[in-house]
Amino acid sequence: MFEIAHKVHDESRQGEAFTPAMTTDDKQFNRRFYIESYGCSMNFSDSEIVASILFNEGFSATRHLHEADLILVNTCSIREKAEQTVRKRLTEFRKLKHQKPSLLIGVLGCMAERLKSKFLEEEKLVDLVVGPDAYRSLPGLIVDADDGQKGINVLLSREETYADISPVRLNSNGITAFVSIMRGCNNMCSFCVVPFTRGRERSRDPESIIKECSDLFNAGYREVTLLGQNVDSYYYNQAAATAPSVPQRGKVHTQPSLSGNTLMDNDTPKSGESALDNPPPEADRGAGFITFAMLLEMVAQISPQLRIRFSTSHPKDITDEVLFTMAKYNNICKYIHLPLQSGSNRILQLMNRSYTREWYISKVDRIREIMPGCGISADIIAGFCTETEEDHQETLRVMEYSKYDMSYMFFYSERPGTLAHRRYKDDIPEEIKKRRLQEIVDLQNKLSQQSNKEDLGKIFTVLIEGDSKKSNKDWMGRTSQNKVIVFPKSIHSLVPGSYVEVRVNHCTQATLLGEIV
Numbered sequence: 131m132f133e134i135a136h137k138v139h140d141e142s143r144q145g146e147a148f149t150p151a152m153t154t155d156d157k158q159f160n161r162r163f164y165i166e167s168y169g170c171s172m173n174f175s176d177s178e179i180v181a182s183i184l185f186n187e188g189f190s191a192t193r194h195l196h197e198a199d200l201i202l203v204n205t206c207s208i209r210e211k212a213e214q215t216v217r218k219r220l221t222e223f224r225k226l227k228h229q230k231p232s233l234l235i236g237v238l239g240c241m242a243e244r245l246k247s248k249f250l251e252e253e254k255l256v257d258l259v260v261g262p263d264a265y266r267s268l269p270g271l272i273v274d275a276d277d278g279q280k281g282i283n284v285l286l287s288r289e290e291t292y293a294d295i296s297p298v299r300l301n302s303n304g305i306t307a308f309v310s311i312m313r314g315c316n317n318m319c320s321f322c323v324v325p326f327t328r329g330r331e332r333s334r335d336p337e338s339i340i341k342e343c344s345d346l347f348n349a350g351y352r353e354v355t356l357l358g359q360n361v362d363s364y365y366y367n368q369a370a371a372t373a374p375s376v377p378q379r380g381k382v383h384t385q386p387s388l389s390g391n392t393l394m395d396n397d398t399p400k401s402g403e404s405a406l407d408n409p410p411p412e413a414d415r416g417a418g419f420i421t422f423a424m425l426l427e428m429v430a431q432i433s434p435q436l437r438i439r440f441s442t443s444h445p446k447d448i449t450d451e452v453l454f455t456m457a458k459y460n461n462i463c464k465y466i467h468l469p470l471q472s473g474s475n476r477i478l479q480l481m482n483r484s485y486t487r488e489w490y491i492s493k494v495d496r497i498r499e500i501m502p503g504c505g506i507s508a509d510i511i512a513g514f515c516t517e518t519e520e521d522h523q524e525t526l527r528v529m530e531y532s533k534y535d536m537s538y539m540f541f542y543s544e545r546p547g548t549l550a551h552r553r554y555k556d557d558i559p560e561e562i563k564k565r566r567l568q569e570i571v572d573l574q575n576k577l578s579q580q581s582n583k584e585d586l587g588k589i590f591t592v593l594i595e596g597d598s599k600k601s602n603k604d605w606m607g608r609t610s611q612n613k614v615i616v617f618p619k620s621i622h623s624l625v626p627g628s629y630v631e632v633r634v635n636h637c638t639q640a641t642l643l644g645e646i647v
């Protein structure tokens with residue numbers, strides 16, 4: 131087991147099948163869909179958009195494969211293992227298709243985008259291949275597939291944010307929800323396939339974000355996680371969005387191809403380019419420009435009872451403005467996911483991360499200066515191209531310095547078509563990658579244990595999410611710092627969604643144990 135579970139890429143949720151909450155709507159459903167999701171929170175959030183589109187087309191969801199008229203797999207391409215899991219899963223659907231020839235099978239998400247029509251050639255049982263920006267075309271593609279015509283739409287858009295689609299919450303605890311605030315990524319980290327599978331970065335209209343968060347709050351939700359690949363570069367130009375002459379509006383284009391050696395599209399992000407490479411002048415702010423700090427403040431003002439989290443921050447882009455906004459509002463959770471990837475400047479440069487270890491450390495210092503006690507977690511990759519033992523030791527040293535509460539740890543998996551694939555040799559033998567990863571995991575376990583021990587005796591405000599996994603006599607909730615805490619149900623009036631003060635009495639490496647004070 132070399133990949134570690136977490137809330138953003140939760141291993142325990144991989145392949146999860148969804149059922150929407152019961153509806154009182156008298157809508158007639160004539161067919162059923164089954165959807166399974168893999169990968170990051172963005173994919174799970176996209177499945178809720180897909181469910182909403184299908185719901186409007188008369189499809190209801192089922193958790194049972196044998197009841198389905200349409201099986202969808204929302205896929206991830208980030209590492210080779212994620213793709214292998216999906217391929218294996220598809221073979222399991224073959225028998226169902228034999229039993230029910232009218233059954234349609236569709237592949238959605240990053241793998242659909244990466245492989246495009248190759249998927250239809252390689253996986254004969256697949257009827258639909260739909261990329262992350264083309265979900266609105268699903269109903270039409272389903273009609274064609276019913277007529278025996280295989281359907282594909284992998285067009286990427288510069289505009290699509292699904293802002294007007296109200297997601298159908300799936301497998302929800304009714305308390306916490308993901309809200310997508312932007313799509314795509316303009317960074318070109320050399321190891322990463324995301325800019326190719328999810329296209330150019332675009333920010334969602336803030337009004338629709340506030341409306342979605344307010345609706346969630348009014349429906350009883352008490353925590354929203356604002357999602358984006360790089361939330362710090364959220365940037366919405368209201369003036370441009372309303373002007374009739376915005377040149378790119380509605381333009382749909384295909385993304386640079388991963389299959390060839392050259393990137394074909396003029397819109398291709400340049401190496402290291404980001405939306406903030408050309409930031410707007412300060413004077414423009416307040417003149418129709420909304421930054422991430424401004425958006426955070428707007429969401430925080432919906433209600434002090436609504437907690438706000440966000441993911442993911444990029445060390446090169448996170449600003450003091452964001453940190454001060456976090457510090458100003460109690461309901462913005464004191465937790466930042468700040469991916470490190472590597473602690474070696476040489477490797478960071480090869481990764482095209484646009485920061486140095488010194489820059490990264492200064493961000494950690496700044497977070498702790500502005501918000502003492504703020505939780506910090508990281509993503510770390512072991513065994514990137516040319517990584518030496520000394521590079522690896524530098525990563526361990528930055529981990530020790532940063533004292534992460536937790537980390538999401540991976541060994542490098544070469545992805546076809548990425549900059550690293552084209553420029554560098556994947557030259558670290560697998561056993562060395564795995565040994566280094568294990569050392570990273572061991573150190574993180576030690577740091578997590580230390581971090582939890584430091585919480586002993588402290589009192590935290592906890593949002594109750596539901597019963598603990600082990601016993602319905604205990605509640606499970608989270609602290610502002612995103613730590614899971616379990617405690618006995620000693621007060622009967624409490625329900626999921628209640629806030630309660632809990633003192634930490636014991637801890638394991640992964641969980642705090644406490645009692646209500």
Ligand code: SAM
Nearest residue numbers: 170208321322359442469509510540541542543
């Ligand atoms: N946008 C976020 C960022 O920049 O940190 C993360 C996006 S990615 C979905 C999540 C994590 O997967 C990355 O931070 C990185 O650690 C890991 N990852 C991405 N590509 C990888 C690869 N080729 N091999 C191993 N891990 C990879």
Ligand code: SF4
Nearest residue numbers: 315317319322324359
């Ligand atoms: Fe991938 Fe880098 Fe974009 Fe994150 S910031 S999605 S790692 S390219």
